Amino acid sequence: MPHPVVSRFSRPLRLVLAVLLATLLWGCAAKAPIPRATGREPATLRPYTVKGVTYVPLHSAKGYREEGVASWYGPGFHGRLTSCGEIYDQYQLTCAHKLLPMHTMVRVTNLENGRSQVLRVNDRGPFVAGRIVDLSLAGAKALGVHGKGTARVRVEVEGDVPGVTPNGELPGPFYVQVGAFTRRENAEKLFARMLAAGYAGSRIHYKEIDGTRFFRVHAGTFPTVNAAEVARLRLSTVFEGAFVLAQ
Incomplete structure (x- = not known):
């Protein structure tokens, strides 16, 4: 059954209102709080x-x-x-x-x-x-x-794998990529949010892929792959597709 307020308008106007409502809802979701950094480290590699x-x-x-x-x-x-x-x-x-x-x-x-x-x-x-x-x-x-x-x-x-911890983890630093933008100002906004959430080692990393410039926002830093994986799981609740990468 149509909403009592929306139903008073013509069908084209109802469609416009629906689009505006969806846009507002998406904007709210995009501003979801960023999970804050913690000191916990994750489990080991999974089969x-x-x-x-x-x-x-x-x-x-x-x-x-x-x-x-x-x-x-x-x-x-x-x-x-x-x-x-x-x-x-x-x-x-x-x-x-x-x-x-x-x-x-x-x-x-x-x-x-x-x-x-x-x-x-x-x-x-x-x-x-x-x-x-x-x-x-x-x-x-x-x-x-x-x-x-x-x-x-x-x-x-290669070599003696310097810095491998007693439980076999490789040393960092590692990062979690949470966004990639073609406009630097958008990357800077997300970078500021990551710093405010406690990811003090975060950075903006520039890379060109197939002729297109990307400004990638990396949350960090993390001492091991496992520590970065815990952060990735936490951050992926807001940033779908977040992934771990090495320095």
């Missing part, structure tokens, strides 16, 4: 299941080493979210691994031509039998895998 197989990620990358087949992935995934919540950029030196903690730095060596490159883990995969790592387009080109598609490689953690 996940793909194609009926359950994988239990490692809590520490220290001493990890393996040999097997590498593949690469690019155009079909460029611009999409990775497993750690970052936007996948095929032109960055990154890779996907099924078990290593996110943001682990690994040295991948192509055993067929001797070429070697340090990459950062920011995604999960590959979920194809016999393959141990999926390289970004940039990583594949650096290792000479791009043309052939696959190659036998060695994957080993």
Whole structure:
């Protein structure tokens, strides 16, 4: 049954009133209070299941080493979210691994031509039998895998993983991205709100993606991935799509 006040107006005017009401309600939702920063830290890495197989990620990358087949992935995934919540950029030196903690730095060596490159883990995969790592387009080109598609490689953690905590967490700082704007003034408004909510290490980070400038608002900082994940869960109640990223 139409609202008694709205029903007195013509149908076109009722439609205009409905749109105005929806706009006002959306504006109120957009001004929802930002959850304040707390000192709590989260749980550990969670197991996940793909194609009926359950994988239990490692809590520490220290001493990890393996040999097997590498593949690469690019155009079909460029611009999409990775497993750690970052936007996948095929032109960055990154890779996907099924078990290593996110943001682990690994040295991948192509055993067929001797070429070697340090990459950062920011995604999960590959979920194809016999393959141990999926390289970004940039990583594949650096290792000479791009043309052939696959190659036998060695994957080993770079260095001693300095700063790994006793429970295996990687050190920060880490941030939670809560917004991306093409106008700097909009980013500055959200940045001010994050500071007021207690996220003293927040920043505005500029990046150009496919010719478009973005001013990204990062809430922070957090000492470990787990601490950042707790903040992400808290902030995602207001900022849908918030994700963790490394420095």
